[in-house]
Amino acid sequence: MSKNNRNNSFQEQLFSWANQKGQKVIITSNPLLAESTYQELEKKHPKVSLFPHTETLPYDFFSPSKHIKNLRMQALSGLLADEINILIISIQALMSPCPDKAHLLPFELLETNKDIDRKNLISGLQNSGYERKDIVKEVGEFALRGSIIDIYATGYDEPIRIEISESKIESLRTFDPTSQITTQKINSFSAIPPYEYALNQKGINLFKKNWRNYFDTFEEDSDVFKSIAKGKAEEGSEIYLPLFFLGKTSVINYLDKFDVVLLDKNVLKEIKDYELLINERYEEYRYDITRPLLKPSELFLTKNEFKSFLKDREVTNITFNNFNSKIIMKDKSKPIQTKKEYNHQIPEIDDRVVHLFHGIGIFKGLKNIKTRSTSNECLEIEYRNNSKVFVPIDSMHLVSKYFGPEEINIDELGSKKWERKKTLAIKRTFDTAAELLKTQAKRNLRKGKKYQIPKNEYFEFCKEFQFIETQDQKNTILEIEKDLQDSIPMDRLVCGEVGFGKTEVAMRASFISAFNNSQTCILVPTTVLAQQHYESFIKRFSNSPINIQKLSRDITVRKRKEIFSHLKDGHIDIIIGTHALLQGSIEFQDLGLLIIDEEHRFGV
Structure with a gap:
């Protein structure tokens, strides 16, 4: 059976099952399948909901994003209010802890x-x-x-x-x-509360009592304990969710009326893998006295508890497929687009702002201005001599945040100085824009190599990634894949916090480059970082024939000459190194991708 026929068959099975009466739950083997299934079903079923995974690792130091927290609380609230007929959830999300029902009232x-x-x-x-x-x-x-x-x-x-x-x-x-x-x-x-844990006095008291019963540690050593005791949220507090309530809770506790289950056949295998990850991270972090941990069985849903949930329910097992096949990535959602109508954000209090007609002033906040028949929200902007301008929200496109020297003086209302400065700035802006357009036009005229993505090999490589991609990570990878398949040379800046997956983005781009017989050069600022990247790439590419080498000051002269030779004849697919890679004597057979890590630390 062809792939399209398999997808059509799966789609028919899914829609037929979804049309049955009663409340139902769909459990997928990973969060990306849950998302794509939800996107397909929500078109035809108004009372379908997705309970998303936190996009964090077990025992993580981070909390989910506010957006993810909002979606999770929204879904739980819908379950509690009996507003959901079909719940879609990944096994990873099902196994993870969530708040007690009473917390959602x-x-x-x-x-x-x-x-x-x-x-x-x-x-x-x-x-x-x-x-x-x-x-x-x-x-x-x-x-x-x-x-x-x-x-x-x-x-x-x-x-x-x-x-x-x-x-x-x-x-x-x-x-x-x-x-x-x-x-x-x-x-x-x-x-309803903004966090999955309770920050009211009852929740705080229960947390402190349970903490003292569970852990034999000095409370003042823990930032989480000190923050929660003061009624303040703290990053990563979700790993202590059972302490805020009367024990651990999972989404299963919300599914009493859901008697019908559609189960991905790969779920039991994924439970085993996820439990292995949970136990590995527990063993890695359990001895940190500033962050004592609950045992896995006290925090996460176990395999036996999951089987017990299925025992009294009508279960249908099927093999899940992705709905979209044009893009290799598992998730096909497009990057979130900002609204075109309003691209101006409200500034912070006491920020300097620029009014198109009045110049630079100080934003003093929103003020409700009442007239006889109407009430309008206005931006209050202060100018020299304590004069003020009130700008209606509908006209906030006239106001933008000021960027420039901090010691700049604010303008005076009615002065002609602002008009002169604005005229000069507009002229300079046109000159700069002309230069940028010229540079971009030259770049667009250059033709690069259009890469083909090796579907099967790339899919398997992506599948070996042991973590769950964040939404930003997925969006970035999709954009880079698109760039690599275009004939215009890619010029892209990838930004992200430490530990949020930039290296995986680079690895996937390098994989595509190598399978198109092009070499990748990864430039890093230090020898230590070169070694770290080299070890990471060797491990990540262990199941591929791609040849990876490192060039830095700790490499012997003999080895260095060998690397130079292999770069020139194309035997090396990916080279990782420091400034040593910038030597004029280095020749590549076909350099297709240049990745500069921490580019702000280079003086080049």
């Missing part, structure tokens, strides 16, 4: 034209872990401005603006956090 229900106790609402937000900000931009934040309260509540795609008049809710509106402009009027909304 709304602490406040707000409705228009109903009384509101402003003080109690603010206290409830703070006790649940919401963070007060001058301006709301992310989930878990709230802001106060007179009679206005903004809340970016967990479980919502946009923040909510509450307008209060004489202790009553006059209006509830969702708004764009980037532009601050209203998108929709709503009649009610409920708020």
Whole structure:
């Protein structure tokens, strides 16, 4: 059977199963399959939901992103409210801990034209872990401005603006956090906590009590304990979720009414692999007295517990396939696009800003300006001599954040100096733009090599990656794959925190280059980093015929000459090295890809 026929058969099986009555759960062998299955089913089923994986490793030092946390809490809240007919989840997400059901109960229900106790609402937000900000931009934040309260509540795609008049809710509106402009009027909304762990007094007391029962360590050595004891969130606290409640909880605890299961045939194998990863990381970090660990069975769902869950349910086993076959990567979602209507963000309080007509001033925050019949949110900008301009949110495209010398003076309203500076800046901008266009035109005229992606080999190479790709990582890899298949030479900057997968991105690009008979040169700033990369690449490419070598100052003269020779005749596919690679005497047979690691540390 051809691949297309297999995919069509799988699709038919999936849709037929999904159309059955009752509440159902789909369990896939990895998070990417869960995402692609969800993207396909949500087109036809309104009550389908995805419970995403945290995109962190077992016992990780990091917390999930705010976006991931919001999606997870949204799904759990939907399960609790009986609003979901089909839940899609990967086995990794199912095995990972989640909050107790009681934690998901709304602490406040707000409705228009109903009384509101402003003080109690603010206290409830703070006790649940919401963070007060001058301006709301992310989930878990709230802001106060007179009679206005903004809340970016967990479980919502946009923040909510509450307008209060004489202790009553006059209006509830969702708004764009980037532009601050209203998108929709709503009649009610409920708020649930922003974190998967409880930061109210009950949760903190239970955490401290359980910590002391579980661990024989000095509390003041632990940043997590000290932060939680003060009611503050701390990165990586999710590994202590059972301590905030009466024991461990997984999504299984939310699935009492889900009697029908569609199971990926590879799930049991993945359980074994994931349990191995959990145990490896537990053994690696268990002796850190500043971060004591719960045993795997006390935190994660076990294989026996999973089998017990399946025991009393109707289970259908099928082989899952990816829906899209054009791109080799397992996930086909496109990079997230920002809204085109508003590309101006609200600045921070006391930031210098530039108004197109008035010049450089200081942003003093949002202010609600009331006239006889209307109320408008405005940006308050202060100029010299304490003069002020109030810019309606609808006109915020006239305001941008200032970038330049910090000692610059703010402008004076009505002065002609700003017009002169603006005219000169526009002229210089046109000159710079002309130079950039000229440079880009020259680059576009050059023709590079169009790489072919070896589908089967590349798929197997990607599959050997032992971690779960983050969304940003997946987006970056997709863009680089596209670049490599284009005839225009790639010129791309990849940015990311340490440990977030930039090296894997480089490895996949190097793999494609090598299979197109082109060489890859990886330039690093230090000998130590060269050795680390060399060892990582050797391990990652161990199942491929690709030849990898290292060139740095610790290489002998004889070995160096041998490397030079093999680079010239093409026997080396990937070369990793320091400044030694910049010698004019080095010749490549066909250098197709240059990767500069930590390029800011090079004086070239």
